[in-house]
Amino acid sequence: MAISRREFSRLGALGIAAHTISPVSLLGQTNQKKIGYCVIGLGRIADHHMRGIAQGSSSAVAGLVSGHRDKAERIAAQYNVPTSSIYSYEDMDRIRDNKAIDAVIVCLPNSMHAEYTIRSAKAGKHVLCEKPMSVSVPEAEQMIAACNEASVKLMIAYRLHYEPINLKAIKLIRDGALGKVEAISSVNGFNIARGEWRSTHALGGGGPLMDVGIYSLNAARYLTGEEPDQFTAVASTPDRDGRFDGVEENLTWTMRFPSGALASCATTYGASMPGMYKVFGSKGTLEVGSFNYQGLHLKATYKEKPDAPAINIDETNRELDPMQFVRQIDHFSGCIAENKTPNTPGEEGLRDMQYIRSIYRAAGINFS
């Protein structure tokens, strides 16, 4: 079962179990067949997905697509994948004939998401695709159309929609604990190593906005529950050491929401910038260390209750393998098993792509 009894009790005590653990995500408790996933691309994010699959019980690693046969064989052995279910990028369309594979997880560089999502859909497989969904709005639209045409599900891997601390933040706001949301401030960035595919336009499709700024963008939307209608942005690429090939190094932007709430966001590939957001409401303030795989924390303080202790939730000491990947894969497997639409479908990814286009254009950067 995906969530240990102890974990379940702890979440229950926080009052968020009902919100986060839907019947769908408890699929693993039944005797239903596990959903088999073919993992396309075997980089770091693939490791997180495969460990999430192994930790839960709704899903199984059922195939691998890689350009490195030896690496794929090592991982196949680890996850009990038959070597006959290892594919190259050239022959991966053969997954169509592999009955053990129900779905794929697209873990490739951004610029390859569209091609492999569309090929997987044409092979009749459901698709869990990493964020950002694509490197252009038309691509995202084509991905949705391809999955619709093939009658397969498309989910974008917005793992924080399945993560308890972010869900707790959303619940506090929806319950009115902060009053009216006036402003959100969020940052997320890191100091990129030389030679990462993310720092090239060809593979990343853009810079830190695509890769990590998207967390602040998406968070401002799930925190307000609104869609932004106005954007301003400024970008810079001082590039003092030749790391950046056609992408921005720094980007900071603002978003206006219909209620009048304003978001102020920043991202960078040039400095450590631990992911977090603050929500400033008429009745209280929320500060969340929000975007990492582990070490998340939430602190809420209230104007009207100055004597009440702040709500503090700290996940720093959680086990190394974060539950958010388990919850995410359980959700998608449940949607596949029960024929439901995922909480973060392709349309959610498309919206972010449209907003990313607005932000880049506001900063004077071409984006289609």
Next chain:
Amino acid sequence: MAISRREFSRLGALGIAAHTISPVSLLGQTNQKKIGYCVIGLGRIADHHMRGIAQGSSSAVAGLVSGHRDKAERIAAQYNVPTSSIYSYEDMDRIRDNKAIDAVIVCLPNSMHAEYTIRSAKAGKHVLCEKPMSVSVPEAEQMIAACNEASVKLMIAYRLHYEPINLKAIKLIRDGALGKVEAISSVNGFNIARGEWRSTHALGGGGPLMDVGIYSLNAARYLTGEEPDQFTAVASTPDRDGRFDGVEENLTWTMRFPSGALASCATTYGASMPGMYKVFGSKGTLEVGSFNYQGLHLKATYKEKPDAPAINIDETNRELDPMQFVRQIDHFSGCIAENKTPNTPGEEGLRDMQYIRSIYRAAGINFS
């Protein structure tokens, strides 16, 4: 003497004494005549200035200008000001004939700064004027011209330029401890009470940007040591309870600096938004609770020294009357006694007024 021996030793241990305690600010140690100040406007900020004067030994309260004679008499008794040195707004020009008054402190609502600065200059008195300097760029220029013409000094009360934790932040950056500054994120705002002059355009000249956002603006400049050359902004006034008379409730903006450093700032009158900034550099990160009268704190962490403990400076337990007002008044009195230009002259205030104009215009708000 303005700084106690214990305080001085502690600052020395932090390695910032040399930076913050110039010979000018030690004026109080000598037997020089105290500089006499006439305080114009007796609101909350005037209290801070007068307590700063009383705590130091370079300066004295030598006159008061108020529309409330009884309040003025009570305060006069407290600070040993002769009742003959109490003035109304109508007759305050008579300070010209009061030899005990060397300078004034303009503590009035923003829209009155220009008039009382110019009248004081014409009366031959030096001027310490609260921020924001004025409610328009032309007014700020007129204030500088009037003080130049009268050969009196003009200083804008940017108290944080005289405050040790902010000075320590500047020094860390100048010394290269953070590497290249890539991004700054800063917020400052509060939930305004109904009926405050600040929430009216007539007296405030603008909303939270003028009153508290200016701290983030000014901080981004003193932290980078650069002048911003590009602005974007968005404002909103949901005004759910009729508190706002022609001023913005929320404003968030970005600034680009010539080095490529970007600043992302937010301010509000609609929510508690404790003043702070984060500086993200290529080699380290700085987080400073930066703008309050007390309770300031600084935390620095370094990429290259993950094992080294973060620098933590916390002023939370400082005595109630903050030293920053003492340091500020000592500085101006020293400048008057030694005929030096203040660190924060009228020109510093004028620059912020020009940037405020740029920010308001970027947000689609008229500002001259």
